[in-house]
Amino acid sequence: MAAANILREWREYVPLEPLFLAMQDPNKRVRSAAKWALVDVGAHAPQEALHPHLTDPDAEVREAVLYALGTRAPVAMVLEALDVPEQGLCAAATYLIGLLGEHVPVETLLTMLQSRNAHIRVAAARLLGNVEEQRIPLEPLIEALHDPEQSVRLEAIWALAKSGERMPQTELRALLDDTDQLIQREATKVLASAGDPEALSIIVGWLHADHEWARENALVWLRTPLGAVRNAIVQRLPIEELLHLLKDAWWPVGYMAAGMIAMLGENAPFTELHALLSDPLPQARRAALYALAFLGDDVPLSRYIPIESVLIALDTEDIETRRQAAKVLSSFDIPVPVERLLPHLEGENVELAGLIARQGRQEGIDILVANLRTSFRVDYALAVLGELGEQAPSEPLLAELHASDISVRQGVAATLYETHPELLPQLVPELVETLCTGQVGPLLEPLQDIQIAQALAALRSTHPNLLSWFDQALDSPSWEVRMWAIIGSSQMAPHGLEPTIEKLQRLLDDPESASVREAARGALETFARRTATDEHRE
Incomplete structure (x- = not known):
């Protein structure tokens, strides 16, 4: 199973046939690991190597091949698989139909919307929301708002949210009193994204709930589903409603509010965020740094925030604040003075180590390597080492391929794919041997111990x-x-x-x-x- 999970990350370096063979393994967990390896490896394989297996008698094999083909899958076969009894194969077809939406005629989708099978109606409603805004058929989706299946109703709400000025607000407003709380909530969000005053007032009430879990849940609701609806709500909400949440004593509230503010991009309240960096409340400082770290993915922070304010945040006693300050600094598009960073370098702050390592300093690389051998900071260390390319040392990475944690093994494998692909052809045969025969070589021997x-x-x-x-x-x-x-x-x-x-x-x-x-x-x-x-x- 470990061999399959590692091979999953090495894509074009892995032969397909051993994965097909491993899907006949007597152990269910090995078959599952081989299936998902086949999905990821097959995505990089030529179609002709996969098509013969679309008629395999094993439904799990057909499922894996469909996932691997993705948008290359034959539309007719995907539509046929929507109505099979095997749940995994049916789920694969439902997922793929979303990818193939533009290749499926609207007339076919309308027919699917009348199917007796709920999952086919769900897929149809989802796809109807993906057609061009002016071509979204409103009447069938309005009817679907009253479908007996909750999931169909939800997809209809989300599809109608994408209809722009044609959105049927009267029909959606009727759902604000629906007995199903999830339907009620999603209708509220969709209407708020269109600027409906009543819906926006309801959302502001969620954000002012007395209990911290209620405020946290409100932000969770606003973050899902992803996409245009969420972004539109943020743009409609008064910014002070989100800024006050940055000071919330319950840290998940501040963290998620920071993520919402970051959706504003260059329209974010940078002046207020900068002021919060010196706020007496530690949670406010951290939340402001969260927001800036999120914004730094898309916005040149040096235009809005003086770097000195973030460097000062490294002096705090709170390690989480120091970590977030390092993340923000890594987003600056101007050189960060490494000599100001070195005095703050410590074993647990892999964010700061990553910032130093990216500047080619061995001190940072050494801290990242040390964190590979921990059970608590390894994920971020792997992510940064992956960014370093061939500068990342290969030996420590190879040594962690036998980690007990499956996510670490896969993370190491993915990092090696990015940093040292030249090593993979030498390693694949040993892992294929393990996968197919159970014979364990040097790569995975320590895992046995x-x-x-x-x-x-x-x-x-x-x-x-x-x-x-x-x-x-x-x-x-x-x-x-x-x-x-x-x-x-x-x-x-x-x-x-x-x-x-x-x-x-x-x-x-x-x-x-x-x-x-x-x-x-x-x-x-x-x-x-x-x-x-x-x-x-x-």
Whole structure:
């Protein structure tokens, strides 16, 4: 399964046939991993290699091939698959029909809207919202507002939202009192996007709810579905309604409000955001930095925000504020003075390390590599290393292909695809061998030890043989094996563990992994508590 998940990221370097073979594996999880590998690898394969499998007797194979073909899939076959009993294949066809919308005649969509199958009506309503604004047929969609299936009604609401000045506001306004709260909510959002005063007033009320979870939920509602409706609502709302949420004590509210403000692009309230960078409330400073970080993806921040204000934010004691300041600085389109950054470089701030690494400094790269060997900051480290291209060191990345976390393995594989594609032809054969035969080579051998360590730690047993195994595993070259050996050792009684305790004390300064150091600290604290308890009982 690990082999399949890694191969999934290497696309044109991976042969298709081993993936088809792996979809016959007796293990369901392996078949699933092979299927999604086939989807991603097949997307880069020639059509002629996939088309023969469209008639495979296995519905999961046909499903994977349809996903892999995407817009290259035959329209007739996709339409046929909409009405099959196999749920996975039907879901693939429903997804693809959305991609193929412009190739499906409106008349066909109107016929689909009358289907007995709800998922076909859902697909039809969704596609009708994707035709040209002036060609969206209103009457069938207005009728669909009263469909017995909630999902059809929702798609009809969203489709009508795209009809511009022709939007039937009277019919949508009737849904503001609908007994279905989700229908009521989505109709409110659509009407607000068109500037309806009543709908906008309802949304402002959501944002002023007394309970923080209610305010958070209101912002979640406004963020979904994505697209034009959400952007239009933000442009219609008074900006002060979002700015006051940046000071909310409940951080998810400030974070999501920052994301909403960022949708305004160059029309965002930069003066107010700049003022919040020196606000006495830490949550306000963080939320302003969130907004600027989001805006920095599309807007040249140096035109609106003086860089010195963001550099000052690096001096705060709050690590989350420092991280967000580093993210904002990485969006500036002017050089950031690296000498001002180096004094703030620390192990956990991979955002700042990334900013320094992007300027070619080894100090930043070293911090990113160190965070590959942790269980908490690895994702961002991988993302930045991927941006460095061939400047990213390959050996630490290769070493983490055997990580226990599937998302880390896939992240490392994706990063190697971006940074060192020349290595992939050498690595693929070993993983194909593992996928097809179960024979494990050097790339994944450490994963076996990690899984053994996890399993033995889960036993929570004080058996002497286990104690001996964990003691030896504390010297493993794999940081994850050492970490799980520490966790397993911490389940043991403290007496008779002097050599193990000495190793744990040395691992407090483990040179490779912060996660190992943290686990060692926790284990020693556990031993100390147990010893004190035993002495008290005596």
